[in-house]
Amino acid sequence: MATAPKDFRFGNFVGSLVWLIFWIIVIVSLVGLPLIFIIFFYIPLPYSNGEVITPYLFLSMIVDPTRTAPIIKFIIHTDFFRAAVFPGFAFAAMIAATTIYVERKFLAKMQLRTGPLYAGKIEGILQLIADGFKLISKEIIAPSGADKPIFWTTPIIFVATAAALTVLIPVAPGWVGADLDVGLLAIFAILGFFPLIALLFSWSCNSKYPFIGGLRALHQMIAFEIPFILSALSIVLLSGSLNLTDIVESQYSFWFFIIAPLSAFVFYISSLAELERVPFDLPEAESEIVAGWLTETSGMIYGLIQLGTYLKLYVLAALFVILFLGGWMGPQIFPQEIIPGYTGEKIYNATVINGIFWFTIKTFGMIMLILLPRGINPRIRIDILLHTGWYKLIVLAFINMFIVLAMIYGGVITPGGLQ
Amino acid sequence: MAGELASQFTPILYALGIGVMAGIPSLILSRLLSPRKRYNPVKFLPMECGQMPTGEGRSHFMMQYYAYILMFVVFDVLSIFLYAWGASLLAIPKEATLPMMGFLAIMFASMAYALYLSGRKGIW
Numbered sequence: 308m309a310t311a312p313k314d315f316r317f318g319n320f321v322g323s324l325v326w327l328i329f330w331i332i333v334i335v336s337l338v339g340l341p342l343i344f345i346i347f348f349y350i351p352l353p354y355s356n357g358e359v360i361t362p363y364l365f366l367s368m369i370v371d372p373t374r375t376a377p378i379i380k381f382i383i384h385t386d387f388f389r390a391a392v393f394p395g396f397a398f399a400a401m402i403a404a405t406t407i408y409v410e411r412k413f414l415a416k417m418q419l420r421t422g423p424l425y426a427g428k429i430e431g432i433l434q435l436i437a438d439g440f441k442l443i444s445k446e447i448i449a450p451s452g453a454d455k456p457i458f459w460t461t462p463i464i465f466v467a468t469a470a471a472l473t474v475l476i477p478v479a480p481g482w483v484g485a486d487l488d489v490g491l492l493a494i495f496a497i498l499g500f501f502p503l504i505a506l507l508f509s510w511s512c513n514s515k516y517p518f519i520g521g522l523r524a525l526h527q528m529i530a531f532e533i534p535f536i537l538s539a540l541s542i543v544l545l546s547g548s549l550n551l552t553d554i555v556e557s558q559y560s561f562w563f564f565i566i567a568p569l570s571a572f573v574f575y576i577s578s579l580a581e582l583e584r585v586p587f588d589l590p591e592a593e594s595e596i597v598a599g600w601l602t603e604t605s606g607m608i609y610g611l612i613q614l615g616t617y618l619k620l621y622v623l624a625a626l627f628v629i630l631f632l633g634g635w636m637g638p639q640i641f642p643q644e645i646i647p648g649y650t651g652e653k654i655y656n657a658t659v660i661n662g663i664f665w666f667t668i669k670t671f672g673m674i675m676l677i678l679l680p681r682g683i684n685p686r687i688r689i690d691i692l693l694h695t696g697w698y699k700l701i702v703l704a705f706i707n708m709f710i711v712l713a714m715i716y717g718g719v720i721t722p723g724g725l726q
Numbered sequence: 727m728a729g730e731l732a733s734q735f736t737p738i739l740y741a742l743g744i745g746v747m748a749g750i751p752s753l754i755l756s757r758l759l760s761p762r763k764r765y766n767p768v769k770f771l772p773m774e775c776g777q778m779p780t781g782e783g784r785s786h787f788m789m790q791y792y793a794y795i796l797m798f799v800v801f802d803v804l805s806i807f808l809y810a811w812g813a814s815l816l817a818i819p820k821e822a823t824l825p826m827m828g829f830l831a832i833m834f835a836s837m838a839y840a841l842y843l844s845g846r847k848g849i850w
Binding site: 386387391451462468470474475491492493514529533540548603607611614697 | 731734735736737738740741742743744745746748749750752753755756757759760761762763767769770771772773774775779782783784785787791794795797798801802805806808809812813814815816817820823834837841
């Protein structure tokens with residue numbers, strides 16, 4: 308427990324605080340402020356009411372709440388904000404953090420347990436923060452004989468790759484980090500890196516269980532990558548585009564789930580396999596190979612890999628929503644104006660807020676559906692896994708593709724009817 | 727034009743950078759905060775459930791389902807080719823789909839034969 312050491316003196320404690328504050332003031336005034344001015348000198352500054360916002364004006368506008376609207380508007384439309392905060396990394400990380408907590412409570416309720424209970428007054432709601440502190444204060448043990456550079460860098464690459472996926476997801480009309488013409492293919496391309504990272508990490512550990520787990524991850528990827536890619540093909544046929552925003556907008560009148568339910572099923576099963584979740588958690592099967600490719604991870608390395616895994620979970624759930632469940636489409640429930648008669652610079656946009664709302668609701672529903680099998684399914688054998696992937700899912704995906712093709716050429720769905 | 731196309735991808739680079747910027751400080755912070763006790767060499771042995779590990783971790787491994795890996799290399803590329811056709815389906819004439827059907831027929835036949843061979847015992 309936390310007790311004061313014997314030579315503790317309150318005066319020393321206050322003195323150290325004062326010393327700390329002194330250094331913060333010195334560093335901010337000598338380094339921080341000049342740095343801000345240098346940065347503002349180089350980045351293009353926005354206009355507001357016909358005047359260029361200089362650093363001086365910027366700081367005075369931040370302090371004045373009535374004048375911050377143009378600055379916020381400028382910031383939220385920069386590429387960096389979109390990649391880092393809203394449709395990108397921070398938003399996805401928040402959803403990932405919520406998912407971890409929800410998963411633990413949800414599985415506990417399914418198995419008649421209580422789940423996290425003590426951290427935080429209500430239902431262990433601060434458990435995640437406690438876990439974060441625990442992970443960050445644990446010693447990272449690199450096994451002897453490990454390839455140290457690879458061992459230390461692969462978790463970072465894992466998180467970075469997962470973060471790169473999150474910018475490709477459109478959450479509302481116009482709100483996407485990278486609006487690529489080949490967005491779907493880009494997601495497939497980036498997803499293809501994960502088994503390689505798993506294999507690289509497991510190879511670097513110089514340990515047997517991680518190596519078995521890494522090879523299993525590789526097998527799982529090759530069994531389910533093709534059904535995964537083919538299940539999205541019928542959506543591409545229907546919408547005629549690889550851009551994810553276009554795919555959502557072509558579902559204006561009906562969701563593609565109605566036409567392509569088999570593809571949706573195949574996509575769901577293969578995304579379970581891509582995420583290494585039960586019943587396809589062979590690469591990290593606890594009861595067979597300790598923890599699979601995560602056996603030698605400890606402390607923050609494990610934390611980073613978990614963060615990357617849950618970012619991936621968010622991305623695949625969001626991709627299911629975009630491809631099959633109409634993305635952000637939903638009834639307009641937010642009012643057009645919050646403050647009636649307000650004429651100043653507007654940040655609030657009813658359509659966008661509505662889109663974000665419906666997208667988040669659907670994505671959470673999908674995440675719950677992906678979490679569900681963990682409470683009710685056993686793990687399947689690796690030969691059954693390969694058999695499922697290669698024989699059944701590919702055939703199902705092709706059947707749905709031919710149904711869609713027949714409907715398009717039979718005139719049931721026309722390109723005009725899709726709009 | 728080419729530069730415009732390439733600049734579509736810059737947010738992905740930003741996100742990669744953000745991921746790295748989130749990862750490195752957390753590892754450094756963890757290194758600063760965590761205890762480092764290195765008096766016991768057994769602690770750094772690879773995990774083998776309490777047994778003393780024997781042999782190298784990176785040994786030769788029997789890849790039991792090697793045939794599927796060979797199939798993946800071929801059919802992954804073939805299935806990506808279908809996207810080029812699928813994305814332009816609404817814009818091309820109906821007759822242009824016929825060669826695609828031929829392609830699919832070849833793909834199915836070869837896939838069925840490959841699955842038949844990979845299911846046979848004794849040749850792998």
